[in-house]
Amino acid sequence: MNYSSYITLIPLLPLAGFIILGLFGKSLTRSAGILGTFLLLVSTVLAFYTAYNYFFVSGKINGIYPPVTALHYTWLSFSPGLSIDMGVLVDPASVMMLVVVTFISLMVHLFSLGYMKGEDRFATYYAFLGLFTFSMLGLVLSTNLLQIYIFWELVGVSSFLLIGFYYDRPAAVAAAKKAFIVTRFADLGFLIGILILAYYGGTLDFNMLIYRLTATNLSPLTQTPQIGFMGISLLTWALVLVFIGGAGKSAMFPLHIWLPDAMEGPTPVSALIHAATMVVAGVYLVARLYPVYLLDEAVLQIITWVGALSALLAAIIACTQTDIKRVLAYSTISQIGYMLFALGLSGYGDTATGYSASLFHLFTHAFFKSLLFLGAGAVIHFVHTNEIREMGGLRKLMPLTHITFLIACLAIAGIPPFAGFFSKEEILLAAWENNRFGYILGLVTSGLTAYYMFRLYFRIFWNRTPSYSNHHGEGSWTMKGPLLVLAAAAITVGFIPFPHFVAVNGQEEITVPLRFSIAPVAVAIAGITIAYVLYFKNNPLPRKWALAFRGMYKLVRHKFYFDELYLFITKKIVFNGIAKPAAWIDRHLVDGFMNGAGWATTRLSESIKALQSGSVQNYMLYVFGSIIALAAVFIYWT
Amino acid sequence: MSSIPLTHILFVSTALFFIGVYGLFTRRNLITMLMAIELMLNSVNINFVAFNKYLYPHTLNGVFFSLFIITVAAAEAAVAIAIIINLYRNHRSIDVEDAQEMKY
Numbered sequence A: 001m002n003y004s005s006y007i008t009l010i011p012l013l014p015l016a017g018f019i020i021l022g023l024f025g026k027s028l029t030r031s032a033g034i035l036g037t038f039l040l041l042v043s044t045v046l047a048f049y050t051a052y053n054y055f056f057v058s059g060k061i062n063g064i065y066p067p068v069t070a071l072h073y074t075w076l077s078f079s080p081g082l083s084i085d086m087g088v089l090v091d092p093a094s095v096m097m098l099v100v101v102t103f104i105s106l107m108v109h110l111f112s113l114g115y116m117k118g119e120d121r122f123a124t125y126y127a128f129l130g131l132f133t134f135s136m137l138g139l140v141l142s143t144n145l146l147q148i149y150i151f152w153e154l155v156g157v158s159s160f161l162l163i164g165f166y167y168d169r170p171a172a173v174a175a176a177k178k179a180f181i182v183t184r185f186a187d188l189g190f191l192i193g194i195l196i197l198a199y200y201g202g203t204l205d206f207n208m209l210i211y212r213l214t215a216t217n218l219s220p221l222t223q224t225p226q227i228g229f230m231g232i233s234l235l236t237w238a239l240v241l242v243f244i245g246g247a248g249k250s251a252m253f254p255l256h257i258w259l260p261d262a263m264e265g266p267t268p269v270s271a272l273i274h275a276a277t278m279v280v281a282g283v284y285l286v287a288r289l290y291p292v293y294l295l296d297e298a299v300l301q302i303i304t305w306v307g308a309l310s311a312l313l314a315a316i317i318a319c320t321q322t323d324i325k326r327v328l329a330y331s332t333i334s335q336i337g338y339m340l341f342a343l344g345l346s347g348y349g350d351t352a353t354g355y356s357a358s359l360f361h362l363f364t365h366a367f368f369k370s371l372l373f374l375g376a377g378a379v380i381h382f383v384h385t386n387e388i389r390e391m392g393g394l395r396k397l398m399p400l401t402h403i404t405f406l407i408a409c410l411a412i413a414g415i416p417p418f419a420g421f422f423s424k425e426e427i428l429l430a431a432w433e434n435n436r437f438g439y440i441l442g443l444v445t446s447g448l449t450a451y452y453m454f455r456l457y458f459r460i461f462w463n464r465t466p467s468y469s470n471h472h473g474e475g476s477w478t479m480k481g482p483l484l485v486l487a488a489a490a491i492t493v494g495f496i497p498f499p500h501f502v503a504v505n506g507q508e509e510i511t512v513p514l515r516f517s518i519a520p521v522a523v524a525i526a527g528i529t530i531a532y533v534l535y536f537k538n539n540p541l542p543r544k545w546a547l548a549f550r551g552m553y554k555l556v557r558h559k560f561y562f563d564e565l566y567l568f569i570t571k572k573i574v575f576n577g578i579a580k581p582a583a584w585i586d587r588h589l590v591d592g593f594m595n596g597a598g599w600a601t602t603r604l605s606e607s608i609k610a611l612q613s614g615s616v617q618n619y620m621l622y623v624f625g626s627i628i629a630l631a632a633v634f635i636y637w638t
Numbered sequence B: 001m002s003s004i005p006l007t008h009i010l011f012v013s014t015a016l017f018f019i020g021v022y023g024l025f026t027r028r029n030l031i032t033m034l035m036a037i038e039l040m041l042n043s044v045n046i047n048f049v050a051f052n053k054y055l056y057p058h059t060l061n062g063v064f065f066s067l068f069i070i071t072v073a074a075a076e077a078a079v080a081i082a083i084i085i086n087l088y089r090n091h092r093s094i095d096v097e098d099a100q101e102m103k104y
Helices: A009-028 A030-058 A092-115 A122-140 A145-163 A170-201 A206-215 A234-249 A258-264 A267-276 A278-288 A297-318 A324-348 A352-383 A399-413 A419-434 A436-461 A477-495 A514-535 A541-548 A550-557 A559-611 A616-637 B006-026 B030-055 B061-091
Strands: A068-079 A082-090
Touching (some): A009 A030, A009 A122, A030 A092, A030 A122, A082 A092, A092 A122, A092 A278, A092 A352, A092 A477, A122 A145, A122 A267, A122 A278, A145 A170, A145 A234, A145 A258, A145 A267, A145 A278, A170 A206, A170 A234, A170 A258, A234 A278, A234 A297, A258 A267, A258 A324, A267 A278, A278 A324, A278 A352, A297 A436, A324 A352, A324 A436, A352 A399, A399 A419, A399 A436, A399 A514, A419 A436, A419 A477, A419 A514, A436 A514, A514 A541, A616 B006, B030 B061
Antiparallel strands (some): A068 A082
């Protein structure tokens, strides 16, 4: 199958949107959004067409879907062995991501038509969305490490721009800066990892790299005893560093602090970037390099535990937050932790279950989490606040949002037959088979997830009689439509036989035994029940419980004091220990040298400036005097 | 002809040169300074012709050089006088001590 004719259009159309809207957006006003949405609609159709062609027309060869390099050209050629290429890689994971990114982005574009109506910088907003979609699609389709790094940074920039969209709000500016700095810090690790892999693997290309590192033992990376640093092999270093980059982008513990703050951006942006697409880039990156990661079990163990810990901690924190978007943000961290947990699990022997379970969860999560965010956006649009303590009883006022939000909550809680159930089952199955302790952590997280999601749901839609009048309705159809479509997706996508399409070595279906599902579903129902007891009606129970566990509640409410810890490290240790001495050296030594040179020159010229008297005859005197002196030197000296 | 030794001629030219230098340093009138410069140039001309005549009588290099210098001196005089006229238009004077603005 030849994809090259149309596949480049998929990322380039949003880019065209970015350029057009960025240059002429001011004069387009309202139609800017429609133009951006239309371009993306074409992209989405092409993405679905690609998926159809790839999965159903081309089909499997030798039991697996073969990776296809649909487009390839050498961009910078340094030497015969080293060049930086640009290309389009089509394989099951990238096709899956292509569909997810374009589809969610399209929904967000549509939703924003209503949500962002009347904004001053409406066209700019759509331009940034186009830039983001372009970068994300480029990232997904990358054929090599450097290309993915370029788009990785582009994604970071567009995220920065969109978080700081309301640039007149100091909190938004601070959040944008924080997100950029934290992810940039992690990307440093990513870059070093890329350089190590490229240097010792001899290539940047994914397929080539995987082939060289796994199929032959010639690579110096795998000959661990000779080359290493601090007693750890270079392969391990490279993989850990690459994973740090992924963990930063995916907001994994302990680099998660930027994601909750990133909620300062417009809500549809949170749905697109900080829930469904960009933050799963870390998972995608690890999945892309998965065969290489399989070489090193230790790194996979790190990934497992980082994922499990992030999932659990974020779920605990989410239980105490009262800002609707922050709850969802922590829930995102928790779910991505789940994905990485599953991805790491595969290192324990059984290779395929965790991999496809992880990507399956990524797939389903994108739908129900963007649905949750867009629902939250509709709620915020209606009540003009993020605080769930000020909401309540909205089910009568916003019936459609209520139903779709409920569907999304059921999906994320893992209640059959909604999408989240299927992917979560597979993850838990992989955990059960490989790591019992991890399984228990996963189960606890699953229960907590059900609890905090339904806490949110009951608190917003039930709890007490609404104090709002139904003055401007639920929102236009551009806002309701995406909610309905995503709700339909959240119900149905779970039935897709995902492992059939995306698997590391073409392994067929994963069958989850029926009785295995009992425990997770029971835990989820328990979580929902507790949330029901506490929050269905306005009662003093939550306050009482919080008082009973006062110390713990306070610790969790303050997010385990991570922000404070980072502030302490940066403000007190880094600032006093590194920045201040550096500033002193800069101000006194570097600047001192410069100022000294300037001062000396000034003094010198002050003292001899009288030589330039303006009198011609004086100058002639100097000339003749010098000539006579030179003559004297030449005659009597030599 | 050859009864006059070379050193005498060189003495004349050196004297002429330093008379020129002296005039250049002591005169304040630009026209006089220009004349002093002409003296110095002509002392060089004498040197060229004398050396050519006494040391390399078969060639004419020195003579050509002095012709060349005379030409250049004529051009230079024209330029210098143009400058002096301009100076006079601006300062109403051709005294060098009145034209000392180009200093620190």
